[in-house]
Amino acid sequence: MANFFNEMTADEVGTDGKVREHYREFSHWLQQQSPDTIARKRAEADLLFRRVGITFAVYGDDAGTERLIPFDTIPRIIPATEWAQMQRGLAQRVQALNMFLHDIYHEQNIIKTGIIPAEQIYRNAQYRPEMQDIDVASDIYAHIAGVDIVRAGQGEFYVLEDNLRVPSGVSYMLEDRKMMMRLFPDLFARNKIAPVDHYPDMLLDNLRSVAPIGVNDPTVVVMTPGMYNSAYFEHAFLAQQMGVELVEGKDLFVNDNAVYMRTTRGPKRVDVIYRRVDDDFLDPLAFRADSSLGVPGLLSVYRAGRVTLANAIGTGVADDKSIYPYVPDMIKFYLSEEPILNNVPTYQCRKPADLSYVLANLPQLVVKEVHGAGGYGMLVGPASSKAQIEDFRQRLLANPGGYIAQPTLALSACPTYVENGIAPRHIDLRPFVLSGKTISMVPGGLTRVALGEGSLVVNSSQGGGTKDTWILEQAMAFGGEQ
């Protein structure tokens, strides 16, 4: 019996490895497929992804190296009832986070009531004083949020991380679905799977809804750092799917307190910028002076409310790992509701009691840098050598405030194609939550899978893969007789 929750088969004592209800139809179908067919389909997927150029760049590799993100053909299936619960929890959480951002950049009631210590905000590098008392359209800061959810223990869901800056991955969610429909159309005829293809429409709608006041027919653009960015494919994909321009910093300029793009027919006014460029690089006059990715003067136009940036500047203060432990409190404070989704219990190493517990239990814990992202700079205790643990101990002692620790979760696993057939591999889920005049999301999200046996790191930069994610409206008759 495995020591983790298996998404497809129930391993609990007495269930005898029975296939879970919502996987039965798929499992039945899978048994009917010959290994040759599956191998051929997987090779076809690889070829198609490469030809379409759905690739990402890996930092640290030779410049310009393009790799495919491994795609696994066994879907991750979630029953609609579970999703409905998750969806409520996500909407609640993102709403609270947006209210938190508005609050700390205005009255700061959450600090005044003592729920979050002031220095946790002010000393956070992601807090942007430039945003203090600036009003943004509809009071929304995180227009696009990617919330990482894992399932652990007996199957409970936990939020691992709120990504409120420039969360990526949605293009893989869409392309994975397209690929599955192309490879296995019969599966979609036999299962009632909630569609996700309308995401770009929802995104455009959402972006238009947060245009500066007085703009009736806003011009929306996607702003990319350029074609060598690891997520360039996604930037180009979203711009194309929404039918808007994909711009780089050098395509934009500021004139007379407005942002324009350089076009073949002269300057054109821009109203909403879905920017996939980090805060630091947005405006060389305000932030990093050496940035060639930004637009000089952008911040001043933004502060004057004459252009919308999505996401807003300074959202990083809310998805920082040092703020994460307070999210349940935010939900209670702003919404007077009980949190629907669980937080992972978190030790804040800046607190002496937490620190001494962490130091004493390093081999069992996961330690993360509070400002880290992408699976870089973390320690997974159970999977680390003594030397690595010692190294982290020294780092912790040198800068306790820079780290948090969490128990190592036994992430749930989903059957996945590996070298010798099918084996369970750990997964997570990143749903994409859109906030504007309303909160919306497409069913499901991006499922990432750690392909190494026992590995818990699902990030694509660390060798993770992806799976199509099905929200199964209802299981059809078992057996799939034709």
Next chain:
Amino acid sequence: MLSRTADHLFWMARYTERAENTARMLDVNMQTAMLPQSEADAEQGWRATLGISELQSAYDEKYGRSGGKFQTQDVLDFMVRDPNNPSSIMACLTAARENARAVRGTLTTEVWEIQNATWLDMQKRLNSKLLETDPSQFFEWVKYRSHLSRGVTLGTMLKDEAIHFIRLGTFLERADNTARILDVKFHGAKDAAKDVTQRDFYYWAALLRSVSGFEIYRKVYRDVITPERVAELLMLRGDMPRSLLACMEDVVDNLRQLRNDVSADTERFAGKLHAQLKFGHIDDIMKAGLHQTLTEFLESIYELGNRVSRNFLVPLAA
């Protein structure tokens, strides 16, 4: 449309066209090299090919002017897969694909996939021994991919600005390349014509084939091949798809579609160039000197490219 987007589209098309023309030139030289001729003549032929792309000195620098014999394989390597030679087929196809990648959202999926698949396939072909064993097959492939790219562009893209910038790039580049091929081959002919006359037929036939013009020549003139008629066909016949006049007609046409507040002078400039060809006569051109005329034409094409850049692609002031 974003100026930068237009710039990438324009250059994507130019590099694709350039790769095709390089393949055409190399292929025709492979064909003529099979004719009975002295080693010196053969070398002269390859040198002329390098001269078309103004690459003689770069080649000599790499392979040594006097060191050792002149090797056909060296020229092929240099013109096909030398990543440091910006005119090599590999460099052109890579640049075309990089430009396409930068604006893949503006292209239809089909157009992007052709560019990307060409680039992927090119690497596979260059890693195989194909270029050594059957170079013609490789050149055919390059031509075929270029045809495919143009066809898919016309067959799938909306007829808006994007396609006009692509077409503009294609025809400017083709005008440039046809003029160069013609110029160098006429130069070569002057030297060769002294001793052999019977070889002329093969020489001009090869030139015509390099621009897919052999069958067209037969159809149009129904007569023996003469240098004057070859020049006339490749310069002044509007119905010959690779002629200078045909290219300029498309350049003028696409420029008109793209007209903006500052492009009037550029249109006038292109219009004059077009009129010179449209109302020119081959006897006058031969009298004035073909080389002289073509040199001036190439300078004008270069200037036209710069004007397009200034007006549309990289506007200086906000």
